[in-house]
Amino acid sequence: MTEPDRIVAGFARALRAQGLAVTLDSAVLFVRALDAVGPARRAPVYWAGRATLVRRPEDVPVYDRVFAAYWQDRVASAATMEAVPGPPVTLAVDEDDGGDTPPDAEERSDAGDVLALRWSAVEVLRHADLAGLRAEEWAEAQRLISALRVAAEVRPSRRTRPSRRRGHGPPDLRRTVRRSLAHGGVPIQRSWREPVTRPRRMVFLLDVSGSMEPYARGLVRFAHAAVASRGSGRVEVFALGTRLTRVTRELDRRDPEAALTAASGSIVDWSGGTRLGAGLREFNDRWGVRGAARGSVVVICSDGWDRGEPGLLASEMARLRRVAHRVVWVNPLKASPGYAPLARGMAAALPYVDDFVEGHSVSSLEHLAAILAAGGTEGAGGTEGAAGTGRAGRRKGVLQL
């Protein structure tokens, strides 16, 4: 290995240690880039590294820090680059998706808890309030939620495929021409295409403020089940606290346990206060209106206690409603006897909500999964009687409860 290679390998490793996903091909590209710009000046080296090793603006601060620490004296000593043999370095690349953990590792660790629960206990557990579970019950509830298949309803995409049926989509000119070859160009047999369907994108906005904490854990896990479910569309997950945090990346791991830890780790204000309206505005500004929410099913999980500016929540809900395909509000408090959505924020938001459901127990989350797959309350049937009603007109009924 030549000296520049060695230096780059060390730099790549330093970046990886700080959480940047630097792959081997990126590192190799950086070596070529260094060769092209020359190692003599700091700025070109800096920019060559940014162009080849960084692929997200969020990673720039980390890159800057590592760069400052690593290249200080390297660039100055560029002249000696070839002369000094450094300690041997291996280009070790850890591919996240490569290493399978033994499949039974997880099972073994909580097998004790699982065996302790008899079937009837599971039934009770399904209906129990997540906030009141003991540790071993919680472990089993997590397992049940993780096993849910969570996918949103399908939509016709703009992509088409050959079809036997006429009139479900545009004519297939390519096949029509090919088949007409046999008839001197007379298109006797026409071919057709039809739209391919695909699941809608799902966006989860999870309130992680203090009042929601016990449920937030269940719902984060529900969101993870959505990420992990086969045939589900793209899933985006955000935590709403005193500010908005995108946790999609953290949840995109195979091991739900690790994903959860990562998610709560990146939520700075787990258990802080909520400014729902402000959080929603940030989502709309940065993600929603620009694309993530467009045409998707948005699931907001919150008790609707908003400590922010009045009026903001309603106007941001209206904005969200304009771009989303459907908005589902999960409110664990809805299950409490005599509940009326009196929380100011909840009342302000309801007119823009398509489905208003519980989310306090495993079984209510099962119901939520059914609603998401069926595209609304009507389609899912009234299991549990948990689902609230749709927009505007029917809204009044809920308020009078």
Add this chain to the structure above:
Amino acid sequence: MSALASDLSVEDVATALAREDYLADEGLATSIFLAIALQRPLLLEGEAGVGKTEVAKVLASWTGGELLRLQCYEGIDVSQAVYEWDYARQLLHLRAAESKGGPAAAEDDVYGERFLIRRPLLRAIDHGSGPPPVLLIDEVDRSDDEFEAFLLEFLSEYAVTIPELGTFRALQPPLVVITSNRTRDVHDALKRRCLYHWVQHPDFEREVAIIRLRAPQAAPRLACQVAAAVETLRGMRLYKPPGVAESIDWTAALAALGRSDIDERTVDLTLGTVLKYQEDQERARAAGIAELVRTAVARGGTGA
């Protein structure tokens, strides 16, 4: 072409782009330089109006390569991106052959190059002699997974296979610029294939220089004041912060009204050229136009 000279430097790139009226900072100039030197696609991400698309345009006019633009959207497929057969002409041809009473037209006939409609990706690799074209794949974040997967393959091989005609392969790969507004993340594998640059709003001095270049009719002082005001507006948490394009438009509008300084009334009148959303205009008015003008004049006043 000078663009592809082997002794090209980052400074050469910056100078050449400036000659095309595009002022790139060192980071952008370096990534463009690397895209040319390493023959890798360049992925530019950034807010709307920061000058991503323009990069491809000025690259084309600098290098003399043809500009081939592919605007992405959801569901974009091979027939719009790569090639399509001209079905109407094929059918006409088959019928004509038949009505002449001759032997039915052979398949080879109908699937010849003259019935082929070439879309940007095919044209980018099958371009004949002369400088390689500049392929602009604009707003890739609007496309979908299938297209990204196809693109990844295309950008690795620079080859396209048409079943009826065989494989087309680029003798010299095109210069590829991909842009994204980041409404969603582009797939990692595709990103890794590319060099990456996050395009930011220019700093004050560069913005003044860009405005003066693109709106030379305006007083230099006005350019400074507009740049200062725009900088303030960008700090306001707007739905759509103004880009360079808006600064230029605004300056042009103010100049057309005969202004060489901004003032409260004119700013109020022309606010729509710089803030495109009603809510954003309201937010700016709530923060105070008078204050906006005062700070902008204080900062850009002398035009120095």
